[in-house]
Each structure stands twice: as C-alpha cells, then as structure tokens.
Amino acid sequence: MKPNRSYWGFRREWKRHDVILCVVGLLYMLVGVYYIMTGMSRQRFDSLSILLQVAPMTFWGGVFVFAGMLAIISSRWPPFAETWGYVVLTSLSAGWAAAYLMSMLFAGAPYTNIIGAIVWGLYGFVWWAVSGLLNPDKTAVANSEARPS
Numbered sequence: 001m002k003p004n005r006s007y008w009g010f011r012r013e014w015k016r017h018d019v020i021l022c023v024v025g026l027l028y029m030l031v032g033v034y035y036i037m038t039g040m041s042r043q044r045f046d047s048l049s050i051l052l053q054v055a056p057m058t059f060w061g062g063v064f065v066f067a068g069m070l071a072i073i074s075s076r077w078p079p080f081a082e083t084w085g086y087v088v089l090t091s092l093s094a095g096w097a098a099a100y101l102m103s104m105l106f107a108g109a110p111y112t113n114i115i116g117a118i119v120w121g122l123y124g125f126v127w128w129a130v131s132g133l134l135n136p137d138k139t140a141v142a143n144s145e146a147r148p149s
Helices: 017-036 043-045 059-074 084-106 111-131
Strands: none
Touching: 017 043, 017 059, 017 111, 043 084, 059 084, 084 111
C-alpha cells in the first residue's frame, strides 16, 4: 500500500524549517537582485570568469532569484516534504564555491578567491547539515516529583 502523499494544499502550521527556508530564500533572492542590478567590476569578472564564459551575470542573478523563490515555495508545499528547498540552496552554494575555485585554478583569478570558495562552500555545508535536523516539538513534560526539595 502506498503512503498518502497529497500534493494538494499547503502545510498548515509554521515550523522551524519553514521559517529558515523563507528567510534564506528571501536572502538568496536579494543576492540575485544585487547581481542583476550592480555593474560588473573587474575583480568580480576575474573571480567568476569560468561562469561568465557560460552566461552573463544577469543570468546568474536570475538563478539566485529563482533558487530563492524555490526555497520559499518549499517552505509551504508540498505538505509531505519539508526540506527539499535545502537541496536547491546546497546545490547553488556548492556550485558557486566551485566556480570561485575553478576560476582560480583554470582562469588565472587571484588566489584570494579561496575565501569566496570557502564561504560559499560553508553555506552549502550549513544547508546540508540543517536539512537533517528535526523541527522542535512543542510538547514539554513537567515532572513535579523530580524537583529538588
């Protein structure tokens, strides 16, 4: 017998993962808007030269906006899956870290890019690690007999 996995509707109550995914989704959307709206400095061009050979920075900003929207959607839907948005956040963060690293190794970007690679790699690790945590339960047990006298 298959489990009842309804795609209809949204989760009714807000839990810790839902709040995290909404806030981080909004932040990734803001990063994307920043990448779209700001000009391309020479330092950013050198730092991400591998990615910029594939598509312009406005495209990558759009990828961040889209990933943020997916994270926000994942905070409410589908009702049976609470953490799929972390896959999106982890993937984008790890890919962005790899872009910094590859630009440094293969495109002559400055070795100071290692900081960008480490930071984005750690973001990817955080989203991967947080996705495995359980939402806290609201129930509490009080045992009046366990009090010291």
